[in-house]
Amino acid sequence: MTTTVGIPAGWPATEEQARAVQDELRERVVLDERGPEPGAGHVTGVDVAYDDARDVVAAAAVVLEAATLRVVAEATAVGRISFPYVPGLLAFREIPTVLAALGALGRPPGLIVCDGYGLAHPRRFGLASHLGVLTGLPTIGVAKNPFTFTYDDPRTPRGSASPLLAGSEEVGRALRTRDGVKPVYVSVGHRVALDNACAHALALTPAYRLPETTRRADALCRRALREATAAL
DNA sequence: GCGACAG
DNA sequence: ATCTTGTCGC
Numbered sequence: 001m002t003t004t005v006g007i008p009a010g011w012p013a014t015e016e017q018a019r020a021v022q023d024e025l026r027e028r029v030v031l032d033e034r035g036p037e038p039g040a041g042h043v044t045g046v047d048v049a050y051d052d053a054r055d056v057v058a059a060a061a062v063v064l065e066a067a068t069l070r071v072v073a074e075a076t077a078v079g080r081i082s083f084p085y086v087p088g089l090l091a092f093r094e095i096p097t098v099l100a101a102l103g104a105l106g107r108p109p110g111l112i113v114c115d116g117y118g119l120a121h122p123r124r125f126g127l128a129s130h131l132g133v134l135t136g137l138p139t140i141g142v143a144k145n146p147f148t149f150t151y152d153d154p155r156t157p158r159g160s161a162s163p164l165l166a167g168s169e170e171v172g173r174a175l176r177t178r179d180g181v182k183p184v185y186v187s188v189g190h191r192v193a194l195d196n197a198c199a200h201a202l203a204l205t206p207a208y209r210l211p212e213t214t215r216r217a218d219a220l221c222r223r224a225l226r227e228a229t230a231a232l
Numbered sequence: 233g234c235g236a237c238a239g
Numbered sequence: 240a241t242c243t244t245g246t247c248g249c
Contacts, residue, residue: 047239048239048240049239049240049241050239050240050241051241052240052241085238085239085240086237087236087237087238087239088237088238090238090239091238093239093240094239114238115238115239116238116239117238120238121238122237126238127238127239141238143238143239144238144239145237145238145239146238147236147237147238148236148237148238185238238240239240239241
């Protein structure tokens, strides 16, 4: 089942308003919890696909059993595009539809894995942090690109990592999930420690560079977008 | 002012 | 993100 959502009342309309929201919500991020252990409970991947020309956005949430990485639930939602893509303001483009997909799950998501950043963000409040604060749930971000941050290339073996730096501040970690393959960029979202976030990223990558959560969510939201767009 | 910039 | 075929390699 795919639910349909509109743009929430009071949603920021300008970049200035969006940045103000980030500055306010940032105060509510919780960074002193270790978070659930890898392999325990459930892990949920969320992702979003767009058709800007037709003003359609589709989100997917896929729940995996953490111990086996088996899919136990999934849901999708479609809506209107709620914000343009602006580096640093990605959350305003993705969150309304993602929340709808999570709500359609009908069960607790456990740890949420986002396709993007948490603390590794110009104002230390990326998508994963934002989604964490809004849901109260533990979240982490696993991104495919280093954005503006710097890092030394991790050693070749899977599991190697090096600090992801904003100047001299460690805002995340470049983590090798496959031998000799480009690392992923892990950062804390809400209620999870960085070491534990990296442990989760490794537990979710038994076969591919990207976590099973984001691979499943990516495939599902693309399918939902195709189907939502086919009838137009 | 110019370029770079998660998805 | 998205537009897009074949191709090199394990």
